[in-house]
Amino acid sequence: MLLNSKDFLEIKQLTVPEIELILSTAESLKEISQRDIKKVPTLRGKTIINLFYEVSTRTRTSFEIAGKRMSADVVNISTNSSSVLKGEGLKDTACNLEAMKPDIIVIRHPAPGAPHMLASLLDCSVINAGDGAHEHPTQAMLDLLTIREKKGDIAGLQVAIVGDITHSRVARSNIWALTKMGAKVTVVGPKTLIPPYIEQLGVSVSYRLAEVIPKADVLMILRIQLERQHGGFFPSLREYSKLFGLNLEKLKAAKTDVLIMHPGPINRGVELDPEVADGPYSVILEQVTNGLAVRMALIYLLLGGVDI
């Protein structure tokens, strides 16, 4: 079986068998990164371009290493040193890059739908590495992989996504991914950062973290972007931290096998106390390790998925 589309743009459109395929492929590819020689020749002669219009440490590096471990040639373009500074639009940039015959373009962009625009313009595969507040589909895939590794089955789990839901692509992709896989999702945050009609996506809404913690099998904590305070979404980081930050005290009410997840980068002491981030329930660094496996699986499947 292969993926239904040449592109990987959003979880919203993905079928459960596709999600299962990516996860199982990631599980089998994960072992490559534990070898002494961390490289297979599978994608030799293939070219991947990382086109990043936003800063990124984890995702860009993860895609780069994923490509290299599969022997693809990986080129990184960051917009602060490219023709974007000369005013070149996305369409022209994309068409010029495609003229160099890449096999995959991985794009991160602040505008929702930018990867979709690229995908409709180009013959090569496009992977969405985060488009504004819309989706971050590889993040959701690595979160699913991490939860499945730790919990076995995702169906029936209680997952709380905590923080700025309105501006979070991680939240949206995870809502689609988790509900498709049968988890029960609750979004938790200040009312000002919960978007309208979110419950129509099949999730519950809560404004009280304390009420959600005892039921949760997974607590997925989102980064609170500091500039949101100036947007008037909440009064102060101090108050945010008190009401919605996770610390050891609040965690006492949690299940003993709760998983603490965070897509990074963490604001330590704001949404997550260091003792929790580095504590025994945290799987934050395993998420990063799984991110690599998921991205290897994805580029492998998009480029044909022959036997490894």
Place this chain on the structure above:
Amino acid sequence: MKLLICGGRVIDPAQGLDRVLDVLVEKGRIAQLSPDIDPPTGAKLIPAQGKLVVPGLIDMHTHLREPGREDKETISSGTKAAVNGGITSVACMANTNPVNDNQAVTEFIYSQARKTGHCNVYVVGSVTQGQQGKLLVEMGELKATGAVAYSDDGCSVKNTEVMRRALEYASMLDMLVICHCQDADLAPQGVMHEGLISTMLGLEGMPALAEETMLARDISLAALTGARLHIAHVSTAGSVELIRQAKARGIKLSAEATPHHFSLTHEVVRNFDTNTKVNPPLRTAEDVAAIIEGLKDGTIDVIASDHAPHTSAEKEAEYNYAPFGIIGLETLLPLSLTRLVHSKAMPLMDVIARLTINPARILSLDKGTLNVGAEADITIIDLDKRFKLDIAGFKSKSKNSPFQGAELQGLPVLTLVGGKLNTSEY
């Protein structure tokens, strides 16, 4: 030159007329309107059996982009598109570059229209200088130069004190003020309707509330000042209700709706097609139903296009960065006939009234009727013709329409502007 339009079904809402008649046009005016007119010698015969013959359509909300953005549209291309769409008169908004906030720009537009225009052009001046919402334009001078209304269309006059003074001053001149009601603070970065779809797409929303709060303010100001207020492109159910209540209270108020706001919902934004990006945004099915109900019961007086051309280069961008706007001159009539008449939502006579005599009265134009002696602005319509819309054939310089490929029914076939004949091409 004499023209005889023979055997058409003449619909003239101003006279309450709906019957098969011949129309004789002489020297650019309607000379006679009666059954079975004997063709005068030398008259050109225009057979109109099975067609509708209606007053030339008046579109009171267009953007012709000249001066300043002639790459999007010119007075020549825009009026050509209008005539192709069965429209014989347009009012053009003030957000040109430079802004039409003085008599020099107004005079320039009229001069260009005389030289290059294909239909009647009426100029709307801005309310405030540079549309900055601070200092009033020279409303008296603009009126003397021929402006038919004032509008800061594209945004609201934010400062309520300024808006109050603008309405007072305009009412002294017995001039119309057209409002684009939107509280910019409630939708600072919005690009689509705030609702389920914006939540799904992660696009910033423009809540219905942003329109309704500003509309409520402007209604209060109209009540206070006695000014004539016209509400542009009503887009929400709440707005329709506010206008209905205001009219019931006797406040001098008129309103318009666009075909895209009664034909499409925010669902069409799902694929990030920038041709669906428009201000005010496409809203919900309930809003669409309320707008149609408002058109039906007369709460909304006018159907206008809000023709807003943009180049393909500008629209081929990320949804957030593409400009707001949909072209509408060449879809105004087909969409109105398809969505309102053929769907049986409204009687044909009422739809034609909202495209002809109603905007004429609101703008105080001596237009919009087929009375004997009136200028021969006439649109001949094939009401039942089914066709698939192809924007490539449009006369507008820009092609930013979300209706490409739409299956529509009813189109203009022939248009007379002051007796001058044009054939429409679809």
